[in-house]
Amino acid sequence: xxxxTKVTPRSHTINVTISGKSITVxxxxxxxxxxxxxxxxxxxxxxFSIVFDNPAPFGRELKHAIASTKQKPKAGSKTGExxxxxxxxxxxxxxxxxxxxIDPPPxxxx
Numbered sequence: 001x002x003x004x005t006k007v008t009p010r011s012h013t014i015n016v017t018i019s020g021k022s023i024t025v026x027x028x029x030x031x032x033x034x035x036x037x038x039x040x041x042x043x044x045x046x047x048f049s050i051v052f053d054n055p056a057p058f059g060r061e062l063k064h065a066i067a068s069t070k071q072k073p074k075a076g077s078k079t080g081e082x083x084x085x086x087x088x089x090x091x092x093x094x095x096x097x098x099x100x101x102i103d104p105p106p107x108x109x110x
Contacts (some may be wrong), residue, residue, distance in 0.1 A: 010040040011070065018046035018088050023096040025086055029102045034079060037070040038100070040086070047089035056082045057102055064089060071077075079103035 012032055017024040033062040034057075037109040040050055055059060057073030073079075079102045 001052050002020045003105050007033055007035065009033075009035040009037070012036060014040045016040050016048055018085055019044065020091075021091075021094065023048070023066060023086050023088065023094060025096055025098045028098040029101070030099075033072045033103055034077075037072045040067040042068060046066050048066040049089065051087055051089050052082055052084045056084070056100075065090060073102055079081070089097070 010032070014030060015024075015026045030038065031060055035084050040048070040062075042048065042064070049064055050058075050062040050066070050067045052058065052060055057077035057079075058071050059074075062071065081099060083097055083099050086096045086098065
């Protein structure tokens with residue numbers, strides 16, 4: 001008898017706010033599964049791109065128009081922790097480095 005738990009796909013939104021000389025990302029650490037999707041939603045008119053440090057399940061760079069649409073990890077891509085950088089389109093020197101975790105390890109039962 002199988003004891004696997006069925007996981008329902010979820011949609012995640014990472015809110016990005018660029019104001020003055022700062023960037024805010026909520027949540028700054030997202031845990032998701034390979035069956036989930038994610039989008040980066042700008043909270044104001046400022047545009048941004050998402051740049052991953054290493055090749056990631058979403059590609060190396062997502063321009064604003066792509067990042068703001070639903071993204072699923074590419075089939076067969078690695079899982080684990082991926083650091084990425086939110087880069088302001090208007091001020092490229094303005095950056096923030098949050099984390100996304102794909103297929104987090106299960107939490108132990110107490």
